[in-house]
Amino acid sequence: MGMNYKDSGVDIEKGDLFVERISKMVKSTYNQQVVSGVGGFCALYALDEDRYLASSTDGVGTKIKLAIDLGVNDTIGIDLVAxxxxxxxxxxxxxxxxxxYFASSKLELDVSxxxxxxxxxGCLQSSMALIGGETAEMPGMYQVGDYDLAGFSVGEVSKKDLIDGKKLVAGDALIGIASSGFHSNGFSLVRKILDVKSCDLDLKRACLTPTTIYVKTVLSLLKTHRDSVKGLANITGSGFLNIPRINDTFDYHVTAAPALPNFMKEVCDLSGLxxxxxxxxxxxxxxMVVATDKPELIIAELERLGEKAFLLGHVTNGSGKIFLDKTEL
Structure with a gap:
C-alpha cells in the first residue's frame, strides 16, 4: 500500500469532527434570514422575499507551496477564485x-x-468584480518567501431558481464535467509524492495547472436547461465524498472511470494508493457533477459549451452514501 492523505499530514476525519464540534456555536449566531450555513457548498441568506445572497470562502491550500518552490505565482490566484x-x-x-486576503512575511512586489x-x-473568467481585499505583512508568522491566500465570493439567486437537490429522485443520472487536473485539493499528498519519487520539473509544473472555473458553463446550462438540473456538486476536498452533498437522503453510484490528464494519471500511479x-x-x-433526469440532453449541451462531459453514475434511494462500483467510499 502506498502513502495516504493522512500520512502527508492531513486528517480529513479530524477536520469533519471539528466542523461537527463548532456547528452549534456557529448556529447560535444565526437569525431568521439565514437559510443555510455550515455544511453546504455555500451559505444562503434571505435578502428579501424573492432573493438569496449566496456566499463562500476558501483558500488554495498547499498548492501555494508548490507554486512558491517553482516560482510560478501568476496562476495561483485563478485557483483561489475557482x-x-x-x-x-x-x-x-x-x-x-x-x-x-494576501498574507506574507514581507511584501515582495513582483510576487504579489x-x-x-x-x-x-479568475474574476474576469467568473464575470465578477474584485471589489476589495487585505494585504498583511506578518514577520515571524510566515517563513521568508512564503505567503498564503484566502478568498470570499458573494452571489445572488432568486428563490425560484435555487438549486438545492430537493427535486432529486431515484433513477436520476450523474453527469461528470472534466477537471483540468488536481484543481486545488490534495496537494499535501501530491507534493509528498513528487518529492519522494524525485519527479522531474515538467511533472511538477503540470501539477500547477489552474483549477477550471465553471461559472460561465453552469450559468449557461441553467439558462437553457434549469428544469433538468436537479443538483450540482463541486468535486473539491475529499474528492467524490462531495457528491452526496447534493441531497444526503439518497445514495450515489459511480460506475464510470473518466480518462485522467496524463500528469494526473502519472502522480496517481506513483502514489500506490x-x-x-x-x-x-x-x-x-x-x-463538477450534475444530477439530472435528462442525461443525453445535458451532456450534449455541456459539450456544445466546450466541456468534456460523460455519464458518471446514477442515484438510488439511500442515506447519503457514495459507491464506487459496489464499494462504499
Whole structure:
C-alpha cells in the first residue's frame, strides 16, 4: 500500500469532527434570514422575499507551496477564485463580487503583483468584480518567501431558481464535467509524492495547472436547461465524498472511470494508493457533477459549451452514501 492523505499530514476525519464540534456555536449566531450555513457548498441568506445572497470562502491550500518552490505565482490566484465560485454556483447563484486576503512575511512586489494578476484573471473568467481585499505583512508568522491566500465570493439567486437537490429522485443520472487536473485539493499528498519519487520539473509544473472555473458553463446550462438540473456538486476536498452533498437522503453510484490528464494519471500511479483512497482524496478527472433526469440532453449541451462531459453514475434511494462500483467510499 502506498502513502495516504493522512500520512502527508492531513486528517480529513479530524477536520469533519471539528466542523461537527463548532456547528452549534456557529448556529447560535444565526437569525431568521439565514437559510443555510455550515455544511453546504455555500451559505444562503434571505435578502428579501424573492432573493438569496449566496456566499463562500476558501483558500488554495498547499498548492501555494508548490507554486512558491517553482516560482510560478501568476496562476495561483485563478485557483483561489475557482475554489470559491465553483462552490457558489452549486446553488445556481450568479457571482457578483470577490474579496481577497494576501498574507506574507514581507511584501515582495513582483510576487504579489503576479498573484493578483491571477486573481483578476479568475474574476474576469467568473464575470465578477474584485471589489476589495487585505494585504498583511506578518514577520515571524510566515517563513521568508512564503505567503498564503484566502478568498470570499458573494452571489445572488432568486428563490425560484435555487438549486438545492430537493427535486432529486431515484433513477436520476450523474453527469461528470472534466477537471483540468488536481484543481486545488490534495496537494499535501501530491507534493509528498513528487518529492519522494524525485519527479522531474515538467511533472511538477503540470501539477500547477489552474483549477477550471465553471461559472460561465453552469450559468449557461441553467439558462437553457434549469428544469433538468436537479443538483450540482463541486468535486473539491475529499474528492467524490462531495457528491452526496447534493441531497444526503439518497445514495450515489459511480460506475464510470473518466480518462485522467496524463500528469494526473502519472502522480496517481506513483502514489500506490488503491482506487477507493484515490477517489476519497482527488477529483479523479471530475471537476463538477450534475444530477439530472435528462442525461443525453445535458451532456450534449455541456459539450456544445466546450466541456468534456460523460455519464458518471446514477442515484438510488439511500442515506447519503457514495459507491464506487459496489464499494462504499
Amino acid at each position: 475554489m470559491c465560485v465553483n462552490d457558489l454556483i452549486c446553488s445556481g447563484a450568479r457571482p457578483l463580487f470577490f474579496l481577497d 503583483e503576479s498573484v493578483l494578476k491571477g486573481i483578476v484573471d 488503491d482506487t477507493a483512497e484515490l477517489h476519497r482524496t482527488f477529483n479523479m478527472g471530475v471537476g
